[in-house]
Amino acid sequence: MSPKKLSKQCCVLSALLISSLLITSCGKDAVNPVKSNPSAAVDAAPMPSLDVSDPVDATVNPPYTPSKVINLNGVHDITISGKSITGGSVPAITLTNCYNIHITENKLYNSTAPGIYLYNCKNIKINYNFITNVSTGVYAQQSADGGIIVSRNQFLNMKGPFPRGQFVQFNNINGINNSISYNRGENILGESNPEDAISLYQSHGTAASPIAIVGNWIRGGGPSASGGGIMLGDSGGSYLVASGNILVNPGQYGMAISGGDHNSITNNTVYGVSQAFTNIGLFVDCIGGHAITNSTVSNNRINFFNASHVMNNAWLAPGVQMPAGWNNNSLGVNISANVLPKVIITYN
Numbered sequence: 299m300s301p302k303k304l305s306k307q308c309c310v311l312s313a314l315l316i317s318s319l320l321i322t323s324c325g326k327d328a329v330n331p332v333k334s335n336p337s338a339a340v341d342a343a344p345m346p347s348l349d350v351s352d353p354v355d356a357t358v359n360p361p362y363t364p365s366k367v368i369n370l371n372g373v374h375d376i377t378i379s380g381k382s383i384t385g386g387s388v389p390a391i392t393l394t395n396c397y398n399i400h401i402t403e404n405k406l407y408n409s410t411a412p413g414i415y416l417y418n419c420k421n422i423k424i425n426y427n428f429i430t431n432v433s434t435g436v437y438a439q440q441s442a443d444g445g446i447i448v449s450r451n452q453f454l455n456m457k458g459p460f461p462r463g464q465f466v467q468f469n470n471i472n473g474i475n476n477s478i479s480y481n482r483g484e485n486i487l488g489e490s491n492p493e494d495a496i497s498l499y500q501s502h503g504t505a506a507s508p509i510a511i512v513g514n515w516i517r518g519g520g521p522s523a524s525g526g527g528i529m530l531g532d533s534g535g536s537y538l539v540a541s542g543n544i545l546v547n548p549g550q551y552g553m554a555i556s557g558g559d560h561n562s563i564t565n566n567t568v569y570g571v572s573q574a575f576t577n578i579g580l581f582v583d584c585i586g587g588h589a590i591t592n593s594t595v596s597n598n599r600i601n602f603f604n605a606s607h608v609m610n611n612a613w614l615a616p617g618v619q620m621p622a623g624w625n626n627n628s629l630g631v632n633i634s635a636n637v638l639p640k641v642i643i644t645y646n
Contacts, residue, residue, distance in 0.1 A: 359428075359646055360403045367391070374398045385409025385432060397421045397445075404428075405645075412437040412462070420473075421445035428645035430454040433462035435483070437469070444473025444507075452645040453483040455490040463493030463525060465516070470500050474507035478514065482642045485518035492518075493525035494532075495548055496540075503537035505560070511540040515642050519549025520575040526551035527568065531558030534588045541565050546638050552579040552602055555595070555621070557588025563595045564623070569633050570602035577604050580627070583615035596623020599631045 362382035369392040377400040383390040390406035393399060394417045401424045406413035413429035414436045416422055420443035428451070429435040435453040438446050446468065453465040465483035468476065478496055485492045495516045503509040516527055527548030530538045535558040543566045545552050552568035555561050568579045579602025584590050604610040611629040614620060 359644075362405050369394075370399075371395055376400075377402065379403050381405070383407075385411055385413065387411065389413065389415040389437075390429075390432070391415070393417070393419050393422065395419065397443075399423075400425075402426050405430075407431050409433065410457070415439075416441070416446065419446070423447045423449075425449045425451060427451045428454075431457060433457050433459075434467060435465045437462070437464070437467050438471050439469040441471045441476075442473060444471075445475045446471055447475065447477050447479075449477065449479045449481065451481045452643050453481065454643050455485055456483075456492045458491035458493060458522075460493050460522065460525075463491060463522070464497050465492075465495050467494070467497040467499065468501045468509065471498075471509070472502045474504055476501075476503060476507075477510040477512065479510060480513040482515045482644075483517070484643050487518060487520055490518070491522075492520075492549065493522055494527070494529045495519065495545070496528045497532055498530050498535055498538050499532040501535045501538065503539075505537055508537040508539040508560075508562075511538070512542050514543045515638055516543065516548050517546045517638055517642060519547060520573055523550060523575060525549045526554070528553045528563075528566075530555045530561045530563065531588065531590065532556055533586060534558050536560050538562070539564075543567075544637055545569070546635050547571055547573070550575050550577050551581060552600065553598070554580065555582045555590055555593055556585040557590055558593075559590075560592045561590075562593060562621075563598060565597045567599045567633065567637050568602060569600075569635060569637055571635070572603035572605060572607045574605055576602070578602065578610050578613055579629075580612040581615070582618055582621060583613070584618055590618050590621075593619070593621040594623050595621040596626045598627045599633060600627065600629050601631055601633050 365381040365383050371394045373396050375398045379402050381404045383406050389411045391414045397420045399422050404427045407430045409432045412434040413432040416438040418440045436448050456463050466478045527545045528540050538561040541564045545568045579600040600611040
């Protein structure tokens with residue numbers, strides 16, 4: 299059984315526990331609730347100084363050339379661009395032991411495997427791609443040297459099934475200059491089967507160069523009982539930063555830290571309407587016994603309703619070290635699904 303399966307099984311159990319505690323209690327006071335602070339100046343807090351920039355001269359909906367699936371091993375210093383690739387039963391693009399590769403302006407679609415799969419790669423830049431109807435958009439595994447940058451892509455309808463189903467997942471990605479930034483992802487209920495929208499599993503940045511999840515737009519999730527928006531510290535991890543993201547109806551939960559050291563969730567906006575699978579907007583919990591230390595959860599705006607139509611914004615598990623800034627989040631703020639534009643997917 300893969301580590302991801304073990305972790306997500308623990309997450310399911312924890313999710314059920316959280317649900318049992320909160321659905322009955324949040325009409326009053328949740329265990330260790332964050333204080334409601336609708337008037338906090340959450341937009342005034344500075345964004346982290348992170349290098350997540352990209353050129354802005356990409357072609358929108360470029361002319362694609364049909365291509366067979368791409369599977370490269372030990373290749374370096376090339377660009378993969380302008381391809382239209384149907385994956386079928388394998389990833390549309392697979393890179394193994396590769397470095398210094400740019401994947402840009404491609405359409406990758408219709409696969410029971412990921413759109414892009416990276417194994418033991420470094421310095422891979424993935425931007426301005428349209429990825430749809432695949433198990434997971436980008437799945438990056440086992441990198442000790444860093445440089446995995448996933449930015450300004452658009453993802454539509456991840457198919458899963460569990461343990462796949464992410465727009466982007468990093469699994470044991472370590473080192474410097476790793477980021478997931480300014481992407482747009484949408485899962486339409488009934489047309490998708492997502493898990494977590496963005497997941498960092500056993501991945502480690504550094505104090506000077508944390509793994510950055512910055513400026514992403516995420517809409518849609520469910521009906522998974524464990525999947526949701528952005529998960530940091532799945533089975534551990536360190537120096538992970540999620541900041542400036544906007545999530546609307548992302549699934550069972552909005553954002554979470556489930557383990558690890560020096561992980562932070564700051565300056566994000568999360569809105570969730572009541573659905574059969576919804577539970578909690580923001581939580582910090584040592585899932586699977588993975589300790590949480592030196593975390594920061596601050597200046598987030600949350601308005602989230604559970605399956606019982608009760609506002610259920612944030613929860614800190616008993617015995618977990620209180621994150622810095624925990625009382626500086628704004629809960630129950632007057633926000634709606636309109637925090638995102640009606641149309642966020644513009645590639646096709």
